[in-house]
Amino acid sequence: MKKLPLSPVQITPHFDLETFMILSGQRRISGDQAQEIEQLWQKLFTHLRAYRLGQNKGYILIYLTPEAENTLHQEQSSGTEHGHNAPLVAQAMLMAALLEAVPEASLGTCAPVPEPNKILKNSLAEVGLEFSNSGQLSVQYGMLTRLPFRSNCEECYLKPSCPKKIMEGN
Template sequence: MKFLPAKAHKVHPRFDLQSYMFLAQTQALSPQQILALTALWERWHPLLKAYTLGEKKGYLLVFLDHAVELEMEEEWKQSQEQAFLNEALAQSMIMGTLRLFIPDLTTAKCAPLPEPNKILKRSLAKIGITLTNQGTFGYKYATLTHYPWKAGCDKCFLRPTCPKKLGLGSRQTYVTSGAAPLS
């Protein structure tokens, strides 16, 4: 049975305040908010995972551990405003990590989801991640894309239901490809 070797990477994305503010749909943050976000970034950093699958060609997987999802579920119950801001931080962390591997995402802003296939599904299963035929893998804060990167909607499995195509991009509670909400 063929599979792609997986390599875990230690990553240290920088906190991109401009990207965060775009995702959080805000134009101003207080010093206290910035300090709280920085502390949350530092706390979540050990829960950030990045894998490349394959050698010369393959895939890039970036996700935050389920502990972040559980924390966010509680946050949504306590303060929807704060939860929205914190969720934008999770998205910023994922995108910042993607940019470490794929600098072109700074301008392209899209990481096409590859079509689920047997080899990809088998390869992800080796690291404990199940990929469905619908392109989801049970992590809310996650992205799976081609690596080296392949730009363009024609490369994306989500093409027919793309949030950007449907005009939902800014209304999504999460916008990273391959992510699935917890039930």
């Protein structure tokens, strides 16, 4: 079974309040909210993983482990505003991690999903992840995109079902 070389990427993304507020649609947050968000960020950070697959050309994989998903599910179950914000904190973390690992990616662009293939699937299995034929990772909070980075919708495997494109069409 052919596999791409896998190497961990050391990242320490910092919480970006502006990104969080864009994702949440909020214009203001209280000091207590900011503190709760920071605490959740710290919890999630311990479950953040990043890998480079391949050498010169390849892929970047950034995801939160299933343990983080359990933490987020518990937060969401609380039914509070803090619980409502939990998935947004996870999304903000993934975006911050991508920007740190791949500076040429900017907030205004997408990270095109590559077409699933056997080599990629075998490589991801090394870190315990699956990549379905529909282009979905086996974790709820994760992203996989090509390197060198190119934000090109034409290359995205999810192009036909892209939520961003569907919204633009309305």
